[in-house]
Amino acid sequence: MGLVPPCFITEIVEKDLREGKYQKLLTRFPPEPNGYLHIGHARSIVLNFGLALDYGGECNLRYDDTNPETEKEEYARAIEEDVRWLGFTPDRVLYASDYFETMYQCALELIREGKAYVDDLSEEEMSELRAQGKPSPYRNRRVEENLELFERMRRGEFPTGSRVLRAKIDPAHPNFKLRDPVLYRIVHAPHYHAGNRWTIYPLYDYAHPLEDFIEGVSHSLCTLEFENNRAIYDWVIENLKGKCGLPLSPRPHQYEFARLDLTHTVLSKRKLIKLVEGGFVSGWDDPRLPTLRALRRRGVRPEAIREFVRRTGISRNEARIEMELFEEVVRDDLNPIAPRVLGVLEPLRVVLTNYQGEEWIDAPYWPRDIGREGSRPLPFSQEIYIERSDFSLDPPKGWKRLAPGQRVRLRHAYVMELEDVVEEKGEVKLLKARILPGTLGANPEDGIKPKGVIHWVSARHALPVEFRLYDRLFLTEDPEEGGDFLKNLNPRALEVKQGFIEPSVAQDPPDTRYQLERLGYFWQDPVDSRPGRLVMNRIVPLKEGYRPQ
Numbered sequence: 408m409g410l411v412p413p414c415f416i417t418e419i420v421e422k423d424l425r426e427g428k429y430q431k432l433l434t435r436f437p438p439e440p441n442g443y444l445h446i447g448h449a450r451s452i453v454l455n456f457g458l459a460l461d462y463g464g465e466c467n468l469r470y471d472d473t474n475p476e477t478e479k480e481e482y483a484r485a486i487e488e489d490v491r492w493l494g495f496t497p498d499r500v501l502y503a504s505d506y507f508e509t510m511y512q513c514a515l516e517l518i519r520e521g522k523a524y525v526d527d528l529s530e531e532e533m534s535e536l537r538a539q540g541k542p543s544p545y546r547n548r549r550v551e552e553n554l555e556l557f558e559r560m561r562r563g564e565f566p567t568g569s570r571v572l573r574a575k576i577d578p579a580h581p582n583f584k585l586r587d588p589v590l591y592r593i594v595h596a597p598h599y600h601a602g603n604r605w606t607i608y609p610l611y612d613y614a615h616p617l618e619d620f621i622e623g624v625s626h627s628l629c630t631l632e633f634e635n636n637r638a639i640y641d642w643v644i645e646n647l648k649g650k651c652g653l654p655l656s657p658r659p660h661q662y663e664f665a666r667l668d669l670t671h672t673v674l675s676k677r678k679l680i681k682l683v684e685g686g687f688v689s690g691w692d693d694p695r696l697p698t699l700r701a702l703r704r705r706g707v708r709p710e711a712i713r714e715f716v717r718r719t720g721i722s723r724n725e726a727r728i729e730m731e732l733f734e735e736v737v738r739d740d741l742n743p744i745a746p747r748v749l750g751v752l753e754p755l756r757v758v759l760t761n762y763q764g765e766e767w768i769d770a771p772y773w774p775r776d777i778g779r780e781g782s783r784p785l786p787f788s789q790e791i792y793i794e795r796s797d798f799s800l801d802p803p804k805g806w807k808r809l810a811p812g813q814r815v816r817l818r819h820a821y822v823m824e825l826e827d828v829v830e831e832k833g834e835v836k837l838l839k840a841r842i843l844p845g846t847l848g849a850n851p852e853d854g855i856k857p858k859g860v861i862h863w864v865s866a867r868h869a870l871p872v873e874f875r876l877y878d879r880l881f882l883t884e885d886p887e888e889g890g891d892f893l894k895n896l897n898p899r900a901l902e903v904k905q906g907f908i909e910p911s912v913a914q915d916p917p918d919t920r921y922q923l924e925r926l927g928y929f930w931q932d933p934v935d936s937r938p939g940r941l942v943m944n945r946i947v948p949l950k951e952g953y954r955p956q
Contacts, residue, residue, distance in 0.1 A: 410457030410713065414721040416662060420462055420626060429625040429657055432464025436490065436497075437471045437618070440482040440599075443691045443698045444489045446712065446733075447674040450667040453716040454628060456495035467622060468497035472504045473614045475598040483599070485691075489699040493709045503618050504601040510609050510617050511561065513651040514572060514590060518553045522646055523590060525556040526573050533571075537586045540579035546587070560593055563606035567595045574613075576642065584635045585642070588612055612639040619659040620644055627659045630666040631723065637661045667719065668727045671879035671897075672697045673886050687896060692934070694944055695880045695900045705877060706920060706930040706946035711740035730879060737947045741920050741928045746772035746781065749818060749862045750908040750923040750943075752874050754792035756866060757838045760826060762789050765867065768847070770819040783911040787820050790866035792907055794925075797861040798838065800828065807859030814843070816857040818924060822846040862924050869907035872941040875932065876902040908941070920946065 411417055423429055434455040438444065444452075459466035468490055472478050487500060517523035526533065526545045536543060548556075557572055559565065572591035580586050590613040597603050609617075616639075619627045627640070640661045649655040668674060673682075674697060682688050682696070691698055694705035702712065715736045719728055770785040793809065802810040809815045814824045821842035829837035846855055878900050886892040912921065920930045927948040936942040 409461040410717070411454055411461055412717050412720050415723065416454070416628065416664060416721055419662060420458060423625070424462065432459060432462045433623055433625045434458050434464065434628065435467040435469045435619065435622065435624050437469045437615070438486050439471045439474065440479065440486060441474065441477040442482060442676040442680065443485055443700060445674050445679065445699060446669060446697045446702065447667045449493065449699065449712050450716050451628070452490060452493055452495065453713055454664070454721055465498040467499045467501050469501040469618060469622065470503060471611070471615065471618070472502055472600055473608050473611065475594055475596040475608060478599055480599045485700065492699070492703060493712060501622065502600050503614055504598060506618060506621055507601060507605055509621060509652060510614060513617060513647050514557065515554065516651050517574070517646065518557060519550060521550060522575050523553070523572055524548050524575055525553050525560070526571050530568070537583070540586065542578040543587065546575065546578070560607050563595065565593055567593050569593060574642070582635060582638050585638050588639055612636055613643055616640040616643040620653055624659040625657070627661045629661060629663055631663045631725065634663045663723065664721050665723055665725045669697065669730060669733060670727055670884040671730045671881050673892060678892060687893070694877050704933060705944050707737055708740055711737045714740060727884070734947050738928070738950065741922070741946065743777055745920040745922045745928055747774065747922045747924055748909050748912060749785070749864055750872065750906060750926060751792045751794050751862065751864050752904040752906040752926060753795040754906055755795040755798060755835065755838065757791050757793055757840055759789050759791070759842055760839055761841045768819055785819055785909060785911070786865040786868040788865045788867045791863045792866055792869065793861055793863045798835070800835070808861055814855065814857040816860045817863050818860050820847060822855050822857050864907045864909050868910045870910055870913060870941055872906055872908045872943050874904040874906050874943050874945065876904065876945045925949065
């Protein structure tokens, strides 16, 4: 099975290659380095790099860096790191800013042919005339005057925003995008990659088709919001092919697909910046965020993200995908690789009155259905911790955990029954219980039928852990519901518990993912966890109704 599921784009690619329209498939992933990548970008990454791998082509990572005021080297480095983390190796790492001289020469060519002009209107005046379908009073400037003004713009003789270069197409075109779109604007700001060489910068609609054409891209894939921009894409290429160093053919073509959208989160850079800079999260790698580095820190594997893109498919139909599906894919990815271990998030101490010393139980890592071998020594002692929620003084009907007069099995160990409850100020502080001799391990022939199975750890041997339980970032599927998305933030998107985990994890590689039975999938936080101070993130909870096997 290919990385990219069969879809309308694979049909186009196969047809073009079969008919010899292109000798080789060349795609590109063209992020603007003005922020960190999020899960929405994963669809474009998998699509562009996956097509190249599936059809023996190539894929460039190209920074669409035409806006010096918002772009940073930090973002560019993080983007490449995230792409490689997802499992893809760019054939080339390129920068749109390296083509600025070619783009400038192409702009001069358009001016000489009477297809572009320098406009002095303010942004407000230009917007008003475009809305009315009326031409700018500067539209009919002489070619010589436009050339002189544009060269002076490049030399930095005019202030930021005072003049622009516009395409001379049609001020009243039915497609608003073609109403003499802006090609260049003046910005007096240093560029993170190009330095201080430029004071004019091309806009996306002019730069993007030229970047594709210069690189020899065959299929330029973008999301549906750029569908109307395709007309400008084609206008730029058709009016410049065979000129200023560009070939006549083959030329790239743009195709649009639906972006990936997800419930209970936001995938807008503007909103993500607001969350980070407003202190609503701890940073771009806060595991509550949908950024790739946040998902990576949370413990989601790149294999799960690639599979999520494959399952949700590529189409032209806009749809918001349920967070439940993403969580299901993550669980499916972790289930066969995450050893089962015991941990307690909210510990309640239990003293076993008829047990002395300690013993080490050979406990399997895997349930029978996984089909894997492996076990670890699990210590058992007189004092253990159980989950506070696994005990009730006044249990509801159908309660299958510990309660007065109700036996339970300790996972991998003995059947236990309650003897006494120690309370302080109405709060249960300690349980006294006894084990039933001869019940070590599940033994259906012992005639004892406990109500249920609960997890536990040995108080003497367990390792203290700060557990961080992550949930959906927003309470509503659509965070925009009600207007202000910040009002829908989930106050329990992060809960911190001070608990314990069995000691076997101390010997494991720090990137080991575990299933804590009945609690979820966890791993060590790669930033804050260290020997002697374990911090574990819950990657994803278990499905409701889970029962240990």
